Structure formats: C-alpha cells, structure tokens
Amino acid sequence: MKKLMILSAAAILFTSVAGAQTETALRHDMKKDRTMMRKDRKKLQKLEGNDVSYQAKQQFLIDFNNAPVISSERNENYDEFTFLKDGKTTKAYYDADATLIGTIQMKTFADLPAKAQQHITKWYKDYTVGDVILFDDNEANEADMILYGTQFDDEDSYFAELQKDTQKIVVHIMMDGDVSYFTQLR
Numbered sequence: 001m002k003k004l005m006i007l008s009a010a011a012i013l014f015t016s017v018a019g020a021q022t023e024t025a026l027r028h029d030m031k032k033d034r035t036m037m038r039k040d041r042k043k044l045q046k047l048e049g050n051d052v053s054y055q056a057k058q059q060f061l062i063d064f065n066n067a068p069v070i071s072s073e074r075n076e077n078y079d080e081f082t083f084l085k086d087g088k089t090t091k092a093y094y095d096a097d098a099t100l101i102g103t104i105q106m107k108t109f110a111d112l113p114a115k116a117q118q119h120i121t122k123w124y125k126d127y128t129v130g131d132v133i134l135f136d137d138n139e140a141n142e143a144d145m146i147l148y149g150t151q152f153d154d155e156d157s158y159f160a161e162l163q164k165d166t167q168k169i170v171v172h173i174m175m176d177g178d179v180s181y182f183t184q185l186r
Contacts, residue, residue: 045077045096052079055098063100064092077146093145100138101145102154107132112158115177120160123179124171130161150183161185 047053052072056079060069070082070089078101079094085105093101109117109129120129135145137154145154148170158173159182172182 047074047077047079047096050074052081053094053098056081056094059094059098059100060092095141095143099141099143101141101143102135102137104147105134105136107134107158109160112160112173113175113177116158116173116179119177119179120162120171124162124164127162127164127169130163130168132158132160134158148183148185152182 052074057072060067060072060081064081064083064085067083067085070084072079072081074080077095079098081092081094083090083092085103088105091104093103095101109120109132111132111134112120120127133147135147135154135157137145137156143154144151146152147159152172156175158175160171160173162169162171168185170182170185172180174180
C-alpha cells in the first residue's frame, strides 16, 4: 500500500514537472517565433518626392473597388488616401512598394470592446475620452505602422485619446479588450 502511494505521488510529480517543462519550452518557442517574425518585417522606407505614387493610386483603386478619393497625400513613410467606405471616412496607408499597410476609421467609445470600456472607466475615470480610431491591419504586409509618432507591431486594434486638464494621452486597445498606455500627445 505504501509503495502504491509513493508510486502515485512520484507519477503526479513527474507529470507536473514534465508539464512545466513543456510549457516553458512552448513559451521559449513562441518568443523565438516572434523574434524571427520581427526580423522578417519590412523596414519602413522614407518616401521621396511630394506626390502620391502612380502605383499606389492604381493599387488603391484595385483594393477599394474604385472608391472615390476625397484626398491623397504623401507623408514621410506613406502614401495616404482619404475616402468614404460604407458611408464613413476612412484612411488607407500604402508603403514604398504601393502595398496596403492598413486602414483607419473613426469610431466611438461605445465601439470599443466591453472589457476596454470598463478598464478605461475604472482606471482613467478623471480623463475625458476624445477621438477613438480603429486600425485595421493588412496582414499580408509585414511593414509596421506609425501612429501618433510611435511605431507599433501592426495588428487590428483601437486607439483612444484621453485628456485630463492639459495632459493628453493615447491608449492602445487590443481587439480582446486589453488596454495599455501608448504615448503622450503634446
């Protein structure tokens, strides 16, 4: 009987240790995969000239089914198109290769995931919510996006501007509702 209990305890201990080692190995592999993915990312190139490229214009027409362009401009890293999509003003950003990086659309606090609304209401209760945007990433393009002067690993997510007195900050909201500080606005 005593041997049976010792063997059972040893089996449980072995299973726990093996499970922990497997979990640690999986975390290590995931971290290595993320590092490799970052190495594969395209480095943002500064765009030359002042005019939106012909290639970006043509690609925009293909990507957005000939949507009428309200305006277009070239900034340091992107060709940017402002247009109406489903009746809402939308901005599309293209890299130096005329490949869509992603789009931005204005949203409201009510559009945020419930978890994010609760977090902001609790932890930023002294702040007033300003503009809320949704960044919709083009998963086929590995180039990162720069918003509010800060580069981030692009993925679909919300950004909300919060203001308290003269202090204005931006929080980054993941699609699952996780909220994190992003940057301070001047």
